[in-house]
Amino acid sequence: MLTHSLKLRKPLAVIDLETTGVNITKDRIVELCIAKAKVDGTVEVKTKLINPGVPIPPETSMIHGIYDEDVKDAPSFKQIGKSLAQFLEGCDLAGFNSNRFDVPMLVEEFLRIDVDFDTKNRKLIDAQRIFHLMEPRTLSAAYRLYCHRELDGAHSAEVDTLATLEVLCAQVEKYEGVKLKNDKGEEYEPVKNDMDVLHQLTSANIVDFAQRMTRNAKGEIVFNFGKHSGKAVKFVLKQEPQYYDWMINGDFPLDTKRKLTEIKLKMMLEK
Template identity: 75%
Template sequence: MQHQLKLKKPLAFFDLETTGINVQRDRIVEICIAKANIDGTVSVKTRRVNPGIPIPLESSLIHGIYDADVKDEPSFKQIAKSLAQFIEGCDLAGFNSNRFDVPMLVEEFLRNDVEFDMKNRRLIDAQRIFHLMEPRNLTAAYKFYCGKVLEGAHGAEADTLATLEVLNAQVQHYEGVTIKNDKGEEYEPVKNDMEALHEITSSKIVDFAQRLAYNKEGVEIINFGKHAGKPVAQVLKDEPSYYDWMMKGDFPLDTKRKLTEIKLRNFNNK
């Protein structure tokens, strides 16, 4: 493979598959690096990694890598130095890499005492360019779905009427169109039915600030801080003072209301 990028130093594109999305707790299970060299050539290295912790089923269903697939692979510690050497002097690139892949990779290097200097590296995230050049705002949606320029954007009436036109056009555009879910099963997400549209756009919301969330089993969990990922009811049971801390804290009233609902539901107003 060749590339036409104008480079002053190599640009290492990389992608990680991991046990999850928590930079502190989760670990890498696969890494691919495609190093775009100054001469136009590309060097590719792909390596599976034994994370040293179990891979949750929900993660395996996304990337297709299970515990058995990595049990005989080296740990990150064993490959860290050679990886760091391979991308020595490279800028880094990826898709959504600045928010996830770069922080995760840096954390793994630090965790294994491998010096990985970020000071002189440029970071290039193709997703940011995509979102910049192909905006996903109402004006762009109106142009895409309705084929018209939105006059008076950011005026309440113009935006409201445009949104009605956009949703109407989306339903016509996508009804009968199938996509695949995480398990590879085909389904039709968009139907001319408000219950179905609610299901794909809002059914996973616990509180609007997203301090609380649902896990894969549909159980409400804490979505921030030291208890991130733990069921709300379990946290309130193990640490009753946590409820008072949140109720007195700088959290939206909606979040406090939802927390109280969960508390009352699980502890019968005790």
């Protein structure tokens, strides 16, 4: 039997969702798991595939491994919503990045089927916030972790520059040869003492530095904001040519406008 060591006054439901995408408004849940930590120290786990009622984008399936075929006979959220709300009744809610994604997505699904799922009287605990607080993502924290010294004079340009070089050297030394597994269970070595490899690891998806555009799993350049988020830039410019003019005349960085113009010129040459 699963157990926990948390001191609870009421059950704590730890939630993780797999979805058709990351848009709270438009996307849908395809799988949910809830680990309900009870006051007596026991844990009850429920895992459920859900038919989202819309196709799962292939690039999303490649991330979580759930395809349309897997959920075709699964119940819809509407079919399980009431029993799920009953299971979560009286529970506080937790997760990893749950306040920004899992809980809002779950609440949205409940609202669509007119199930009253109020979070006002529930405690919300996000383990990612604790992680980022206790393990700050700063140069000083990285220097302490990798170089085992305190960074004196942080925020001086020279001190920060030399510290960054030292951190990078220490990262390569620490992680070269360390293998991880990808979403298919295949082992790979992400960090090597090779700038081509490190670029691929840290910057391969960058199109413009404001990240208004990015690359999807197929390597296509797609918009990363607004009404066309996730759509191929070439497709949008072809279907809605005025969108280019709107961006060029809008309050976007010059680098973004330059990259967008390069894409448009390339399209013209391909005709």
